Amino acid sequence: MKTMPTRVDGELFEAAKAVGDVQSRSAAQQIDHWARIGRELEASSAVTHEAINRVLAGEGSYDDLSDPAQAIVRVAWHDEIASRIAGLSFENDLNAVGEPWAEADADGHLVLRGGGAGAA
Numbered sequence: 001m002k003t004m005p006t007r008v009d010g011e012l013f014e015a016a017k018a019v020g021d022v023q024s025r026s027a028a029q030q031i032d033h034w035a036r037i038g039r040e041l042e043a044s045s046a047v048t049h050e051a052i053n054r055v056l057a058g059e060g061s062y063d064d065l066s067d068p069a070q071a072i073v074r075v076a077w078h079d080e081i082a083s084r085i086a087g088l089s090f091e092n093d094l095n096a097v098g099e100p101w102a103e104a105d106a107d108g109h110l111v112l113r114g115g116g117a118g119a120a
Contacts, residue, residue: 041068
């Protein structure tokens with residue numbers, strides 16, 4: 001079997017490592033296992049891609065989908081939410097209106113930023 005290097009989300013890797021330990025698989029083997037399950041699930045006749053696409057477009061009911069189809073929708077929703085969160089940055093907006101904000105530093109200490117609030 002030919003293998004190819006690929007980047008994997010750190011959270012997914014850690015989950016694969018934990019589950020793989022229980023299943024006597026390496027993290028890479030666990031990710032490969034999950035990928036094969038996903039491939040078969042998407043190819044299954046139990047999954048109607050038209051119904052999934054309607055739900056993802058907001059035109060169908062999630063509750064009307066089969067359990068396997070709901071699993072695919074949940075993955076798509078998770079990926080979309082993660083992508084949107086990764087793209088969020090309110091720093092420029094807050095600086096433009098002179099509003100300060102608070103956040104925690106790496107040690108969990110409160111740090112005030114922007115708006116003349118002792119920004120670092």
